[in-house]
Amino acid sequence: MTSFRASLARAQASKKALTLPGAYDALSARLIQAEGFSAVYLTGAGLANSMLGVPDIGLVTVTELRDHVARVAETVDIPLVVDGDTGFGNAVNTYRTVRLLERAGASAIQLEDQVFPKKCGHFAGKAVISADEMAQKIHAAVDARQNDETVIIARTDARAVSTLEEAFERAELYREAGADVLFVEAPESVEELRTIGARFDVPLVANMVEGGKTPLCTVDELSEMGFSAVLFANAALRVSQRAISEMLKELHTTGSTNGRLDVMATWEERQSMVGKPFFDMLENKYSTKED
Numbered sequence: 268m269t270s271f272r273a274s275l276a277r278a279q280a281s282k283k284a285l286t287l288p289g290a291y292d293a294l295s296a297r298l299i300q301a302e303g304f305s306a307v308y309l310t311g312a313g314l315a316n317s318m319l320g321v322p323d324i325g326l327v328t329v330t331e332l333r334d335h336v337a338r339v340a341e342t343v344d345i346p347l348v349v350d351g352d353t354g355f356g357n358a359v360n361t362y363r364t365v366r367l368l369e370r371a372g373a374s375a376i377q378l379e380d381q382v383f384p385k386k387c388g389h390f391a392g393k394a395v396i397s398a399d400e401m402a403q404k405i406h407a408a409v410d411a412r413q414n415d416e417t418v419i420i421a422r423t424d425a426r427a428v429s430t431l432e433e434a435f436e437r438a439e440l441y442r443e444a445g446a447d448v449l450f451v452e453a454p455e456s457v458e459e460l461r462t463i464g465a466r467f468d469v470p471l472v473a474n475m476v477e478g479g480k481t482p483l484c485t486v487d488e489l490s491e492m493g494f495s496a497v498l499f500a501n502a503a504l505r506v507s508q509r510a511i512s513e514m515l516k517e518l519h520t521t522g523s524t525n526g527r528l529d530v531m532a533t534w535e536e537r538q539s540m541v542g543k544p545f546f547d548m549l550e551n552k553y554s555t556k557e558d
Contacts, residue, residue: 332368348375378408420447421438448496455481475495
């Protein structure tokens with residue numbers, strides 16, 4: 268498996284950003300891998316929505332996230348970029364969070380400067396901790412990692428609560444603290460995206476949130492602006508939500524799913540995606556039955 272750090276370096280050098288679709292469970296991660304993507308983004312919002320049925324307001328615990336990372340890491344062979352929220356507390360909590368997530372299988376860990384408990388980056392009412400406190404959390408994260416290949420992504424949410432210039436100052440401080448990648452969340456125009464891309468000479472993340480505060484751009488457009496990775500964190504979850512809802516409406520109305528067969532995975536596609544042929548092989552290999 269190519270390391271995420273190496274993939275990022277190539278993306279920055281070639282000015283061709285990595286596309287990082289978001290997974291909310293092991294099956295969606297497998298689907299991302301099957302389509303040939305080089306890494307998967309484990310979305311914190313998607314985990315809160317799918318596992319707990321709640322909004323992205325800081326209700327997921329660090330051990331729930333750790334267990335989620337371990338489950339997904341067991342099912343795919345591409346790097347996992349994990350949304351570590353705020354590190355679940357102060358610098359000491361962040362140190363432990365990085366240890367837990369790295370051991371569970373994270374190749375990269377994203378940390379943000381919101382007050383804990385946090386909110387989705389595109390929600391109103393956010394607040395951020397001091398820049399110095401966040402810098403210490405990044406320092407703790409860098410100290411905590413046991414593999415030099417593990418990437419630390421520093422996200423600032425200051426644009427939404429202050430100014431873009433403050434977000435830049437914070438990002439520069441986090442870089443000095445040891446962050447490998449910078450992520451200025453929720454810019455509100457293409458011009459702001461261009462300004463971010465031109466400001467830094469380190470790998471940068473852009474986040475495309477359909478219906479959010481940031482205008483939607485293509486990966487190629489963002490590559491030209493200077494971004495090295497582009498998140499589509501919850502597109503898969505939202506498509507799934509709509510598809511399930513439409514199927515259930517039809518079932519409730521007609522008493523049948525026949526009208527949805529053309530948009531369902533076939534029986535064979537489903538079993539193949541979850542690895543049934545492999546487990547069939549194991550069952551045959553270790554069977555004690557006589558021929």
